[in-house]
Amino acid sequence: MASEIREIAQRFERIGAHSHIRGLGLDENLRAKDVADGLVGQKKAREAAGVIVRLIQSGKMAGRGILMAGPPGTGKTAIAVAISKELGKDIPFVQTSASEFYSAEMKKTEALIQSMRKAIGVRIREVRTVLEGEVTGLDYNMVPNPYNPTQKIPESANLTLSTKDDKRTFSVSGRLALQFMQYGIQVGDIIVIDKETGRISPVGKSEKAAKKYDLGDSEIVEVPSGRVEKEKEFTYVVTLHDLDEANARRGSIFSLFTSQTREIDGEVREAVDEQVKRWVEEGRAELVPGVLFIDETHLMDIELFAFMNRAMESEMAPIIILASNRGFSRIRGTDISAPHGIPLDLLDRLLIITTEPYKKEEIRTILEIRAAESGIMLSENALNRLTEIGEENSMRYAVQLLAPSHEFAKLRNSGKVEVEDVERAAKIFADVTQSSSYLRKWEERLISA
Ligand SMILES: Nc1ncnc2c1ncn2[C@@H]1O[C@H](COP(=O)(O)OP(=O)(O)O)[C@@H](O)[C@H]1O
Numbered sequence: 355m356a357s358e359i360r361e362i363a364q365r366f367e368r369i370g371a372h373s374h375i376r377g378l379g380l381d382e383n384l385r386a387k388d389v390a391d392g393l394v395g396q397k398k399a400r401e402a403a404g405v406i407v408r409l410i411q412s413g414k415m416a417g418r419g420i421l422m423a424g425p426p427g428t429g430k431t432a433i434a435v436a437i438s439k440e441l442g443k444d445i446p447f448v449q450t451s452a453s454e455f456y457s458a459e460m461k462k463t464e465a466l467i468q469s470m471r472k473a474i475g476v477r478i479r480e481v482r483t484v485l486e487g488e489v490t491g492l493d494y495n496m497v498p499n500p501y502n503p504t505q506k507i508p509e510s511a512n513l514t515l516s517t518k519d520d521k522r523t524f525s526v527s528g529r530l531a532l533q534f535m536q537y538g539i540q541v542g543d544i545i546v547i548d549k550e551t552g553r554i555s556p557v558g559k560s561e562k563a564a565k566k567y568d569l570g571d572s573e574i575v576e577v578p579s580g581r582v583e584k585e586k587e588f589t590y591v592v593t594l595h596d597l598d599e600a601n602a603r604r605g606s607i608f609s610l611f612t613s614q615t616r617e618i619d620g621e622v623r624e625a626v627d628e629q630v631k632r633w634v635e636e637g638r639a640e641l642v643p644g645v646l647f648i649d650e651t652h653l654m655d656i657e658l659f660a661f662m663n664r665a666m667e668s669e670m671a672p673i674i675i676l677a678s679n680r681g682f683s684r685i686r687g688t689d690i691s692a693p694h695g696i697p698l699d700l701l702d703r704l705l706i707i708t709t710e711p712y713k714k715e716e717i718r719t720i721l722e723i724r725a726a727e728s729g730i731m732l733s734e735n736a737l738n739r740l741t742e743i744g745e746e747n748s749m750r751y752a753v754q755l756l757a758p759s760h761e762f763a764k765l766r767n768s769g770k771v772e773v774e775d776v777e778r779a780a781k782i783f784a785d786v787t788q789s790s791s792y793l794r795k796w797e798e799r800l801i802s803a
Pocket residue numbers: 371372373375392393394395396424425426427428429430431432433709720749750753
């Protein structure tokens with residue numbers, strides 16, 4: 355669980371720059387609208403991405419790849435994020451950069467395979483017997499705590515659950531009664547209890563109870579109909595990596611205490627694959643291939659490419675989207691030069707989408723959208739100046755200047771960013787070309803000295 359929370363936090367961080375993106379902004383015929391879902395221009399790439407979303411949804415992309423190629427700041431990551439939004443929450447989308455494969459904690463190929471397996475979902479269907487209804491009676495039988503007699507704990511409880519058509523009373527154990535207390539379950543709550551495990555899921559309040567107690571913020575739900583005890587189908591999506599970790603942990607009690615980032619045995623993965631295949635055959639599960647987005651592809655070396663190429667042939671491979679802003683470059687770990695620094699056998703499997711530099715008007719609109727998303731007001735002139743900066747330097751730089759400019763406006767006690775604020779921010783923050791040429795000058799001086 356802890357690892358999931360960490361994962362989301364990391365992802366949130368990276369998506370921050372793309373929080374204005376809600377989708378690809380296409381119409382029913384997969385044509386890109388000028389401005390929609392937070393995306394501006396770049397129509398060919400967006401339409402291509404729309405086709406890919408369709409292919410993914412109909413299961414026709416499994417094991418294949420896409421390459422997003424274009425200069426920095428032309429929306430490669432933005433479009434990948436939009437693809438994930440279109441696919442919906444159920445389909446795993448893992449965003450990473452090739453640089454993250456190189457760490458001290460694990461082999462690079464292990465890091466890559468873990469990312470790939472995080473991008474494959476398994477939708478599991480389970481039929482379980484549950485007790486479902488509105489709590490219409492709940493009486494605790496309290497006894498002194500054997501370890502601390504000043505405290506009372508429930509020894510058992512009588513629970514009455516009602517549906518529109520049925521009503522049943524159960525005597526429940528102390529353990530379950532304690533859970534009721536911890537969840538703060540009260541009369542009027544609608545709950546589901548898994549009969550086998552005793553797990554409680556509060557669903558909401560009945561309308562009658564909500565009115566009676568004026569419970570503002572709890573969700574009002576309808577009282578269920580039918581019997582209290584019933585079979586219910588549950589579906590949930592886990593990733594192959596979740597299953598790998600769960601199975602690896604089962605191996606040894608000590609692994610409970612090790613950190614989450616660790617290598618997983620090949621045998622564990624094979625066992626998980628076997629298990630999943632069995633579930634699929636039995637109709638209890640279904641594979642949901644997701645997407646692995648790898649930024650800065652040129653940082654992958656020949657070994658990683660070879661490994662990925664092989665892994666893509668497996669039945670359980672995610673759709674891979676690579677992003678590159680390099681033209682011809684050397685394949686890392688070799689002396690061979692290739693398009694985008696990607697080996698030809700891998701290039702053969704990739705559909706290529708190119709992104710183009712933005713026109714002035716597009717830069718302007720993107721800046722407007724970003725400013726609105728961050729709650730920043732811009733004067734007409736400030737927007738003009740930022741647009742110029744976006745054209746002359748890079749769009750990413752112009753977008754990045756929004757936040758510091760806003761701070762300077764606040765220092766003037768103004769809610770609105772003016773040209774002076776933009777200039778002040780541009781003076782103290784460098785864009786990449788400036789900062790790298792600055793350092794190059796220093797390097798030259800050091801060498802000649
Ligand atoms: N077509 C677009 N519409 C709206 N915002 C965009 C568009 N293209 C890029 N952006 C935004 O501009 C910034 C830079 O784009 P990014 O996707 O990081 O470029 P790349 O990955 O090609 O270097 C990001 O904040 C991104 O969300």
